[in-house]
Amino acid sequence: MLKIKHPQKTKPGWSLDERDPKFIETIMPLLGFLYNYYFRVQTSGWENVPDEKILIVGSHNGGLASPDTSMMMYDWVRRFGAEKPIYGLMHPKAWEVFPALAEIAMKGGAVIAHPQMAYQALRSGASVLVYPGGAEDVFRPHEMRDKIYFAERRGFIKLALRENVPIVPAISWGAHDTLFILADLYKVVEQFHKWGMPWLFGVDPLVFPIYLGLPWGLALGPLPNIPLPMPIHTRVCPPIVFERYGKEAASDRTYVNECYELVKSQMQQELDNLIQQAGN
Numbered sequence: 001m002l003k004i005k006h007p008q009k010t011k012p013g014w015s016l017d018e019r020d021p022k023f024i025e026t027i028m029p030l031l032g033f034l035y036n037y038y039f040r041v042q043t044s045g046w047e048n049v050p051d052e053k054i055l056i057v058g059s060h061n062g063g064l065a066s067p068d069t070s071m072m073m074y075d076w077v078r079r080f081g082a083e084k085p086i087y088g089l090m091h092p093k094a095w096e097v098f099p100a101l102a103e104i105a106m107k108g109g110a111v112i113a114h115p116q117m118a119y120q121a122l123r124s125g126a127s128v129l130v131y132p133g134g135a136e137d138v139f140r141p142h143e144m145r146d147k148i149y150f151a152e153r154r155g156f157i158k159l160a161l162r163e164n165v166p167i168v169p170a171i172s173w174g175a176h177d178t179l180f181i182l183a184d185l186y187k188v189v190e191q192f193h194k195w196g197m198p199w200l201f202g203v204d205p206l207v208f209p210i211y212l213g214l215p216w217g218l219a220l221g222p223l224p225n226i227p228l229p230m231p232i233h234t235r236v237c238p239p240i241v242f243e244r245y246g247k248e249a250a251s252d253r254t255y256v257n258e259c260y261e262l263v264k265s266q267m268q269q270e271l272d273n274l275i276q277q278a279g280n
Contacts (some may be wrong), residue, residue, distance in 0.1 A: 002064035011110030013095050014201035016042055016124060021082035023107040028082075028193060031074040033065070038229050039174075041071050042278070045236035046161065053122055054168045054239065055160050056086075056129045059148050059271070060137040060174035063213065063225040068232055073108065075234070085126035089113035096203050098224075110152055115155065122163045127133070129170075132156045139209040139222060141183055142238035145176035146275060148268045150260075157259045169267045173234075173274050178227030179213030185220075233278045237270045 014019075035041045061068050069088070076086055091109040095102045102110070111117040113134070121128050131137060132150040140149050148171075158165050184210040193199060205222050212218060214226040242249070242259050249255055 006141055011098070013090070013092070013106065013110070013199065014114075014117065016085075016087065016109065016117075016121060016126070018106040018111075019085065019087065019109040020107040024077055024082040024109075027108075028074070028077060031070060032078075035071055035074050039067060039071060039227075039232045041232045041234060042074075043071075043075055043234040043236075045238075048236050048238045049079075050166065050169060050239055053125055053165055054127045055156065055163075055165050056127060056168050056170050056236075057121070057156055057172040057267070058129065058131045059267065060131040061132050061145070061172060062178045062227055063138060063181070063209075063211065064222060064270075065178065066138055066175070066223050067178055067225045067227045068172035068234060069129075071175075071232055072129070072170055072172070072234060084128060085109070085121075085124070087111050087117070087121040088129040089118060089127055089131075093135075093205070102173060103145065115159065118159050119163065122159075122165060130156050130159075134221065136184075139181055139184060139211075140176075140205045141209075142180050146173070146271065148264055148271060149161055150264060154260045156252040157256050157263070160197055161242065161245050161256070161259070162247060163173045164245040166241050167263055168239050169263065169265055169270060170236040171235050171237065171271045171274060171277055172232060173271065174230050174232040175227070177230040179211050179225050181209050181211040184209050233274055234272050235270065237267070240266060 055255050058072065060066060088108045090102070090105060091111055092112050095112065111121065118128055118130070129191065132153045136151040184193065184207055186206065189208040199205065208221055210220055215222060240263055244255065
């Protein structure tokens with residue numbers, strides 16, 4: 001007997017089709033209010049965005065709320081419109097722990113942080129936004145708030161080299177003051193896990209911060225937070241173009257490391273300049 005195979009629905013986060021320009025336009029007034037009155041964002045450098053697909057590389061700040069991310073996306077839409085496609089790579093664990101919020105983020109252009117989706121998005125002609133440091137970056141201790149931290153991840157370099165796209169750094173300052181991360185206790189909690197303590201929701205959180213912030217006061221673990229109304233400064237920097245591109249360049253470990261250090265050092269210099277100017 002012939003069996004008919006019915007097409008399976010794509011798993012959440014694994015499709016570019018969930019991005020909804022109409023939904024994005026609907027939430028723009030709310031984002032605009034937060035942008036102008038709550039975070040009082042000051043931004044610059046958007047003239048540096050070239051008229052081609054790009055890989056935007058950002059520094060992550062402010063806990064799970066990560067307000068600088070939504071403010072950057074607001075700036076993108078108000079300058080280029082909701083129809084100009086851009087996709088943001090979001091950690092796979094977001095779909096495991098916060099599926100409802102992940103579904104909303106998908107409408108705004110979030111896809112799962114996997115090389116397959118990054119390549120698919122770029123090859124569709126869209127730009128891609130990535131925060132290489134991920135959870136370790138967004139929950140880095142407050143004393144590291146002025147540091148570019150990628151957690152030594154170099155996948156974004158290989159992506160840019162393979163797809164022959166420029167990297168456009170996007171930096172911000174101020175969002176890491178919307179909560180105060182005192183320390184990361186992950187190593188301690190990981191040891192308890194090895195002794196038999198299960199992970200909450202069965203998910204390894206990768207970080208286990210202790211922080212001061214709303215609504216918890218003192219919080220343990222990567223809990224969602226309500227950001228404090230601190231001013232945020234953002235800047236889009238000139239594109240970084242490497243000397244060599246292609247599969248061979250992406251497979252050259254020494255060259256990949258050189259490109260990584262170049263991006264990291266240039267972004268740190270831009271952040272230092274932004275902090276100095278914002279403080280004046």
